Amino acid sequence: MTEGNFVDYTKIHLESGRGGKGSTHLHREKYVEKGGPDGGDGGRGGHIILKGNKNLWTLYHFKFKRHFKAGAGGNGAKQRRTGEDGQDVTIELPIGTVVKNAETGQVITEILDDGQEFIICEGGMGGRGNWHFKSSTNQTPRYAQPGTEGEELDVIFELKVLADIGLVGFPNAGKSTLLSVLTSAKPKIANYEFTTLKPNLGIVEYRDFKTFVIADIPGIIEGAAEGKGIGHRFLRHIERNSTLLFLIPADADDINAEYDVLVNELKKYNPELLDKERFICISKSDMLDDELMTEMRESLDDQGAFQGRPYMFISSATHYNLTELKDQLWSMLNKSAE
Known part of the structure; x- marks a missing residue:
């Protein structure tokens, strides 16, 4: 999937159908002079229904269609026949x-399961036909109810990527490169910041035909929780990951300080993110020889780096x-699943 095809935010206009009108028909038959009212009810207007589909990965299919309108209900007819539903x-x-x-920005619902359905805009009710209004004092009512209007609503669809592992790190930390090596994904890779502007997903093939999904999240910068850089546009994707893999390059000025900034941004955005499993990787370790790697490991251990969490070069x-x-990662995923 190319980066341009990954759409994770869109605004949509929805409009359910109007209900059909009730009929004012009076029964007529050759030998029945006054058959009385027999107008049927109008049909209900069409609903707007949201449905989960596990085979969709982005909101790209809304790129060129952003208005949806359901059908109107049919009008009632003679012999108490109800109009068709919209x-x-x-x-x-x-x-x-x-x-x-x-x-209002209020969350209406979340689509979390395949096949899950939610009626977001109900169709208008069909009007009642004139036979409902027959009484002892009014035996031939010549009026019926009109159908009610449908609902109209502007909504925002916001996708939070579902992945087992989320890659977290500063721009140019090597996240896209790691994703391309671990999976068959082909993210854009270049030696400058914010190469990745959209999340990339890849499937990691593990032993015995087991797999898990890893997501390359666009790089965090200090102040991202307040919306700096691309801020909230990528931080929301981390909420759906069960395990966070922090990537810090070996040539960073202060590895432990970079980790603290990353953790602080997650905490400011949503403190619950810190409850997730975390693992830290020192990337680009090919720049280190054995002696330098040993010195760096000893220094990190002496500092009590990463708040005592496990790490790997x-x-x-x-x-x-x-x-x-x-x-x-497989061990951590199974542990969190249990």
């Missing part, structure tokens, strides 16, 4: 989509420790 419109969404009211270029990394 045609429903079903909108399929990827799993992990948050639906918000565009005007890796290199995507030379595949150093990547098998061990997959073992570690």
